[in-house]
Amino acid sequence: xxxxxxxxxxxxxxxxxxxxxxxxxxxxxxxxxxxxxxxxxxxxxxxxxxxxxxxxxxxxxxxxxxxxxxxxxxxxxxxxxxxxxxxxxxxxxxxxxxxxxxxxxxxxxxxxxxxxxxxxxxxxxxxxxxxxxxxxxxxxxxxxxxxxxxxxxxxxxxxxxxxxxxxxxxxxxxxxxxxxxxxxxxxxxxxxxxxxxxxxxxxxxxxxxxxxxxxxxxxxxxxxxxxxxxxxxxxxxxxxxxxxxxxxxxxxxxxxxxxxxxxxxxxxxxxxxxxxxxxxxxxxxxxxxxxxxxxxxxxxxxxxxxxxxxxxxxxxxxxxxxxxxxxxxxxxxxxxxxxxxxxxxxxxxxxxxxxxxxxxxxxxxxxxxxxxxxxxxxxxxxxxxxxxxxxxxxxxxxxxxxxxxxxxxxxxxxxxxxxxxxxxxxxxxxxxxxxxxxxxxxxxxxxxxxxxxxxxxxxxxxxxxxxxxxxxxxxxxxxxxxxxxxxxxxxxxxxx
Amino acid sequence: xxxxxxxxxxxxxxxxxxxxxxxxxxxxxxxxxxxxxxxxxxxxxxxxxxxxxxxxxxxxxxxxxxxxxxxxxxxxxxxxxxxxxxxxxxxxxxxxxxxxxxxxxxxxxxxxxxxxxxxxxxxxxxxxxxxxxxxxxxxxxxxxxxxxxxxxxxxxxxxxxxxxxxxxxxxxxxxxxxxxxxxxxxxxxxxxxxxxxxxxxxxxxxxxxxxxxxxxxxxxxxx
Numbered sequence: 001x002x003x004x005x006x007x008x009x010x011x012x013x014x015x016x017x018x019x020x021x022x023x024x025x026x027x028x029x030x031x032x033x034x035x036x037x038x039x040x041x042x043x044x045x046x047x048x049x050x051x052x053x054x055x056x057x058x059x060x061x062x063x064x065x066x067x068x069x070x071x072x073x074x075x076x077x078x079x080x081x082x083x084x085x086x087x088x089x090x091x092x093x094x095x096x097x098x099x100x101x102x103x104x105x106x107x108x109x110x111x112x113x114x115x116x117x118x119x120x121x122x123x124x125x126x127x128x129x130x131x132x133x134x135x136x137x138x139x140x141x142x143x144x145x146x147x148x149x150x151x152x153x154x155x156x157x158x159x160x161x162x163x164x165x166x167x168x169x170x171x172x173x174x175x176x177x178x179x180x181x182x183x184x185x186x187x188x189x190x191x192x193x194x195x196x197x198x199x200x201x202x203x204x205x206x207x208x209x210x211x212x213x214x215x216x217x218x219x220x221x222x223x224x225x226x227x228x229x230x231x232x233x234x235x236x237x238x239x240x241x242x243x244x245x246x247x248x249x250x251x252x253x254x255x256x257x258x259x260x261x262x263x264x265x266x267x268x269x270x271x272x273x274x275x276x277x278x279x280x281x282x283x284x285x286x287x288x289x290x291x292x293x294x295x296x297x298x299x300x301x302x303x304x305x306x307x308x309x310x311x312x313x314x315x316x317x318x319x320x321x322x323x324x325x326x327x328x329x330x331x332x333x334x335x336x337x338x339x340x341x342x343x344x345x346x347x348x349x350x351x352x353x354x355x356x357x358x359x360x361x362x363x364x365x366x367x368x369x370x371x372x373x374x375x376x377x378x379x380x381x382x383x384x385x386x387x388x389x390x391x392x393x394x395x396x397x398x399x400x401x402x403x404x405x406x407x408x409x410x411x412x413x414x415x416x417x418x419x420x421x422x423x424x425x426x427x428x429x430x431x432x433x434x435x436x437x438x439x440x441x442x443x444x445x446x447x448x449x450x451x452x453x454x455x456x457x458x459x460x461x462x463x464x465x466x467x468x469x470x471x472x473x474x475x476x477x478x479x480x481x482x483x484x485x486x487x488x489x490x491x492x493x494x495x496x
Numbered sequence: 497x498x499x500x501x502x503x504x505x506x507x508x509x510x511x512x513x514x515x516x517x518x519x520x521x522x523x524x525x526x527x528x529x530x531x532x533x534x535x536x537x538x539x540x541x542x543x544x545x546x547x548x549x550x551x552x553x554x555x556x557x558x559x560x561x562x563x564x565x566x567x568x569x570x571x572x573x574x575x576x577x578x579x580x581x582x583x584x585x586x587x588x589x590x591x592x593x594x595x596x597x598x599x600x601x602x603x604x605x606x607x608x609x610x611x612x613x614x615x616x617x618x619x620x621x622x623x624x625x626x627x628x629x630x631x632x633x634x635x636x637x638x639x640x641x642x643x644x645x646x647x648x649x650x651x652x653x654x655x656x657x658x659x660x661x662x663x664x665x666x667x668x669x670x671x672x673x674x675x676x677x678x679x680x681x682x683x684x685x686x687x688x689x690x691x692x693x694x695x696x697x698x699x700x701x702x703x704x705x706x707x708x709x710x711x712x713x714x715x716x717x718x719x
Contacts, residue, residue, distance in 0.1 A: 348598055469652045
């Protein structure tokens with residue numbers, strides 16, 4: 001049943017002694033209802049009352065979506081008081097207002113857009129988070145308070161504007177302190193004794209005498225470029241082109257700091273307020289808009305069902321999530337192929353990863369481990385390009401006895417050995433009987449005593465060639481016979 | 497590929513072209529991969545190379561194991577492994593890799609054969625980028641039309657030293673197609689220290705005249 005916003009509407013929450021009102025709209029307030037009153041009483045007072053169950057997780061999710069949307073104004077967006085049910089957002093617009101001309105213009109733009117979503121928001125802009133909080137909730141209408149004028153702006157507001165716990169407010173009111181200026185001019189020590197340090201700390205924070213840290217929804221990126229578009233864009237081609245232009249905007253600051261981007265996120269703000277994020281990782285740092293455009297195109301192509309543009313994207317931002325040192329190269333008049341190769345390879349790897357996922361491209365790295373399956377790590381991020389670091393591979397003679405193909409996990413087989421701890425004579429693997437022509441071994445590989453699996457049985461490895469010339473790497477577990485069930489055989493790898 | 501190139505094929509296994517390898521039987525895939533890896537080690541030991549490996553083969557034959565590839569003479573550190581979820585993805589990656597001109601060698605293990613169109617595309621991409629492209633196709637796949645050479649690989653009993661230990665692995669190598677039309681079958685062994693193939697025996701040699709033609713540096717009769 002659709003909700004009629006003009007008629008009284010309340011949200012109910014389960015509480016002790018029956019359901020109570022947890023939120024209500026203006027019409028319900030006008031009808032004399034209040035948050036916290038019992039639902040049964042409200043029903044009796046208002047005939048056509050619309051009731052919906054409160055859904056705090058959905059509220060929180062909606063608020064964080066809104067927070068993400070607000071990053072179109074500034075990267076530093078923090079929800080207020082998350083612990084006790086967030087009901088507001090804090091935007092640190094320091095240094096972001098020039099995009100809109102002035103602070104008042106930014107505030108007006110924000111108000112108009114929120115109104116467009118049907119969200120009646122209370123807005124205020126002030127020099128401290130505390131003052132902005134107070135003015136948004138208890139001030140009248142969107143206001144811009146210049147830095148230094150906080151005390152004047154807050155003076156006449158009720159003490160609740162100081163973000164105090166309810167019991168503190170109640171006691172202040174009992175003692176006759178009703179407005180902020182009742183508290184402002186008073187000696188600090190008696191207040192601190194009576195109310196703890198929360199009162200004076202909140203007052204200092206609101207007036208800018210004490211610092212206050214806000215925790216943004218996402219850490220602000222080190223480098224960021226944003227564009228508000230005059231006309232919403234809907235095509236993939238246009239998105240890619242804007243991404244390239246945003247990257248071009250970043251080139252100057254990246255070059256200045258001698259860094260390149262290793263991870264990027266493109267935030268797309270849809271007209272209806274939804275924000276999509278497309279992230280790309282790179283094999284090597286880059287500053288090339290053309291490369292970013294190409295990767296973005298591949299990434300968009302690989303998205304299942306494509307990117308839902310709705311009625312179009314009206315603002316895009318490019319965030320550099322990770323930057324890495326990248327020294328400027330001398331621009332040769334005719335770059336030699338040797339110079340171009342690492343970049344072309346990085347571009348290739350990036351392209352494959354955007355299209356098929358980060359895990360699709362791997363570099364093989366040697367690792368210090370006795371166990372064959374642990375002696376190699378396949379790094380998805382690679383930590384750079386192949387050949388960029390020296391490796392410690394075992395010497396050629398012993399590594400001849402390692403197979404180029406390793407089965408994971410090793411497959412159990414039935415084997416007949418020459419005698420209880422001898423080499424295999426024949427074995428059955430995947431239904432086929434193999435007669436051993438030659439077996440070389442054993443090579444004992446013990447589990448690593450410093451690891452949790454140190455109690456695993458030792459393995460005796462054999463290189464086995466059957467009569468057709470096929471070569472296997474197999475092992476016998478627990479050859480010393482500690483396990484009464486007897487030795488168990490496995491095929492672990494296949495030789496060339 | 498100096499040895500095979502000059503002695504056996506007179507320019508057959510060349511860079512900038514598509515070469516095809518197939519196992520004799522499906523279960524000879526590891527032998528074919530080993531031969532291909534040896535070719536790779538022979539041609540581009542230290543230069544960046546791409547190995548395209550089908551995700552579906554990991555279960556059947558295991559995944560590429562760096563220490564073992566190193567044993568065949570490859571530098572695993574210069575190897576990029578692409579895990580292809582489909583035949584189409586593998587072909588796309590191979591063509592992208594060739595067009596990037598950043599690699600010396602592309603070894604693509606494919607789960608299907610190459611039709612004439614796909615093989616021509618890849619051959620063109622390989623020749624325009626002068627990259628060595630080797631595809632490893634299933635045993636029963638149709639031969640790739642545009643491939644410059646086609647090899648069929650099966651395992652052969654290894655050479656052993658005086659103490660009975662494995663000295664060198666051997667393959668039964670059949671050249672089914674080459675640029676100059678010569679074909680033949682040989683037993684080849686791979687010297688992973690000197691990075692060269694050696695001829696261990698001739699089964700049916702239609703490519704080279706018998707006798708001195710097969711001798712010479714780097715290619716001697718063993719066994």
